[in-house]
Amino acid sequence: MSQARVTSLQVALKAGVSQSAVSRVFTPGASASVKTIEKVQKAATELGYRPNSLARAMVSGKSRVIGLVVAYLNNQFYPEALENLSKKFQERGYHVLVFMASNSSDNIDTVVEGILDYQVDGIIAASVSLSPELSNKCRKAGVPLVLFNRAHESPKMSAVTSDNYAGGEKVAKYLVSAGYEKIAYLAGWEGASTQRDREAGFVDTLNACGIKLFSRGFGNFEMAQSRKATHEMFKNTANHRPDAVFVANDHMALAVMDTLRYELGLKIPEDVAVVGYDDVPAAEWPSYDLTTVRQCSEQMVNITIDILLEEIETEDSQPRIVKIDGPLIIRGSSKIIKENENAGF
Amino acid sequence: MSQARVTSLQVALKAGVSQSAVSRVFTPGASASVKTIEKVQKAATELGYRPNSLARAMVSGKSRVIGLVVAYLNNQFYPEALENLSKKFQERGYHVLVFMASNSSDNIDTVVEGILDYQVDGIIAASVSLSPELSNKCRKAGVPLVLFNRAHESPKMSAVTSDNYAGGEKVAKYLVSAGYEKIAYLAGWEGASTQRDREAGFVDTLNACGIKLFSRGFGNFEMAQSRKATHEMFKNTANHRPDAVFVANDHMALAVMDTLRYELGLKIPEDVAVVGYDDVPAAEWPSYDLTTVRQCSEQMVNITIDILLEEIETEDSQPRIVKIDGPLIIRGSSKIIKENENAGF
DNA sequence: ATGAAAGCGCTAACAA
DNA sequence: TTGTTAGCGCTTTCAT
Numbered sequence: 001m002s003q004a005r006v007t008s009l010q011v012a013l014k015a016g017v018s019q020s021a022v023s024r025v026f027t028p029g030a031s032a033s034v035k036t037i038e039k040v041q042k043a044a045t046e047l048g049y050r051p052n053s054l055a056r057a058m059v060s061g062k063s064r065v066i067g068l069v070v071a072y073l074n075n076q077f078y079p080e081a082l083e084n085l086s087k088k089f090q091e092r093g094y095h096v097l098v099f100m101a102s103n104s105s106d107n108i109d110t111v112v113e114g115i116l117d118y119q120v121d122g123i124i125a126a127s128v129s130l131s132p133e134l135s136n137k138c139r140k141a142g143v144p145l146v147l148f149n150r151a152h153e154s155p156k157m158s159a160v161t162s163d164n165y166a167g168g169e170k171v172a173k174y175l176v177s178a179g180y181e182k183i184a185y186l187a188g189w190e191g192a193s194t195q196r197d198r199e200a201g202f203v204d205t206l207n208a209c210g211i212k213l214f215s216r217g218f219g220n221f222e223m224a225q226s227r228k229a230t231h232e233m234f235k236n237t238a239n240h241r242p243d244a245v246f247v248a249n250d251h252m253a254l255a256v257m258d259t260l261r262y263e264l265g266l267k268i269p270e271d272v273a274v275v276g277y278d279d280v281p282a283a284e285w286p287s288y289d290l291t292t293v294r295q296c297s298e299q300m301v302n303i304t305i306d307i308l309l310e311e312i313e314t315e316d317s318q319p320r321i322v323k324i325d326g327p328l329i330i331r332g333s334s335k336i337i338k339e340n341e342n343a344g345f
Numbered sequence: 346m347s348q349a350r351v352t353s354l355q356v357a358l359k360a361g362v363s364q365s366a367v368s369r370v371f372t373p374g375a376s377a378s379v380k381t382i383e384k385v386q387k388a389a390t391e392l393g394y395r396p397n398s399l400a401r402a403m404v405s406g407k408s409r410v411i412g413l414v415v416a417y418l419n420n421q422f423y424p425e426a427l428e429n430l431s432k433k434f435q436e437r438g439y440h441v442l443v444f445m446a447s448n449s450s451d452n453i454d455t456v457v458e459g460i461l462d463y464q465v466d467g468i469i470a471a472s473v474s475l476s477p478e479l480s481n482k483c484r485k486a487g488v489p490l491v492l493f494n495r496a497h498e499s500p501k502m503s504a505v506t507s508d509n510y511a512g513g514e515k516v517a518k519y520l521v522s523a524g525y526e527k528i529a530y531l532a533g534w535e536g537a538s539t540q541r542d543r544e545a546g547f548v549d550t551l552n553a554c555g556i557k558l559f560s561r562g563f564g565n566f567e568m569a570q571s572r573k574a575t576h577e578m579f580k581n582t583a584n585h586r587p588d589a590v591f592v593a594n595d596h597m598a599l600a601v602m603d604t605l606r607y608e609l610g611l612k613i614p615e616d617v618a619v620v621g622y623d624d625v626p627a628a629e630w631p632s633y634d635l636t637t638v639r640q641c642s643e644q645m646v647n648i649t650i651d652i653l654l655e656e657i658e659t660e661d662s663q664p665r666i667v668k669i670d671g672p673l674i675i676r677g678s679s680k681i682i683k684e685n686e687n688a689g690f
Numbered sequence: 691a692t693g694a695a696a697g698c699g700c701t702a703a704c705a706a
Numbered sequence: 707t708t709g710t711t712a713g714c715g716c717t718t719t720c721a722t
Binding site: 352367369401403405 | 716718
């Protein structure tokens, strides 16, 4: 039943006008007389005509499609962001073409080249790191690119993140001032700027407080590895294990909490405090009640969209690097052990 | 720096062949001599040429884009499915254009019409119910449509679900045979076939066992509403409240468990057993350890893709309704109270 | 095997 | 305001 598609020409014939008249009626901001508009719309609805976006994109050079590269969909932070991105682009008349990426950079390069072939108007790279050649290619192709939740050395590319360094600082200050002394860090994938910045802000601040990191584990942003790392980190007796651990993101922190409680028999926060990063929905669930640094997902999304659309619509806009400050949300997975006047410095 | 795009004509000029020769080299299954292929590929890489997917789609009538309508991304079942869908379509040379939908059907109709404009080769509607007019429109446009995780009365449309009725049956049999007697049900959004079928299978089977549903709440597939409903359902003293509750999906069940434990002070499974549906990742997390019916997401995705691609590629394929059986995964949120020989019937 | 030529459905000058 | 015309970049007959 592959019915042939109704074209503007057929509408024109039926309405008794020219094909371009039909086009004008369906082109916002074009001029046509009321009479023409009426005739065309009548014919169009009768025939069930809708303009072909592809043809329109070909000739206008604007596809109104945004390519979105994304990974880590099992981390609740990303579905939420994806949902917001997609909804808000829809409101603005764009649609989102999704490309799943792993973190092997070959893969990503291939994937992004695939995107370019679709003549997307812009690209959002969420939680993936792009090779310099790749971002060059996008620039040469005239396709704006915004990094979401990843920073980049080069200031030639726009990027939106939370202020990860400041976030790490906040956690360190909080834990120190709350009286914790044997403070550990569980790292995420080391290729991620978010991981590096959070750790740097955290460790620098501990040091400034005269505290040395007690121990460091590696969870690679994955739950299974985080469980393993937690076992390793907490294998010693009470005096020789951390009394607090900052985990590079909530997704890992949830696994850490479960491991501590149900595999190691430790109490949170009595035996050990856990702090995460992101404030994903589950952080608030009573089972976890996780102290964490909030990444204001919606705000990050809004700014990302604004930047991208600006770069698409204005001729030579400068790349913008935006870091959004997020508050430390103190919940039940940590508590004040003793007031510590010496927290600031 | 909006560099002009490299076209096949430019490659042709540089390679000293005709434009159609270039096209053939980049068209799988077209014929060209080794010499031509070499010349063209050399020129193409030097120029950085890649075929324009849009132009190709226009003339060939195949865009290699699949439209995916999705809602409920906060329910872990869907990000997982989306990730699999997207990855597997990529492997097959397709890409996924995402459309977020709410459940207001106006919205969905608008959204799907928007998809059609992009000349997608097929549509997957995940967790949304389509109006008959809409599915008609797709058929008339010759765009195959497969429902994912939703069934439909009309057998004119392909649909892939788990066997929700059988799933409800399994839960009922299990709870009865485990010795529960005051058995409640917490419903999801009533417009969803999954909700209706799970409830029907559950209640029919309880009745067949001579047990009347103890009470029924309404959670609308949302956590906040599920919390409220849980309060209402468990407001009475021990003898007058359920000793087991089947929740229409895991997403709600997680909220139910947290509410029971942390707001109502009840123990699971000692005071009340909780059973969910889906087997989302969190169901397995030690904090929940939720007994649930597994929906084999990956299998559902594979079949969905197979069906859709078959409908795309073969002329007149018949719609297929597939129900995938999923096992009951028994975990710690339920236990055997007393052996009950009378479970079967 | 290859080139010439005809469109795919539309927008955007350009005339009128 | 409207119709005519020329493409957008490609695939696909059709000759050669």
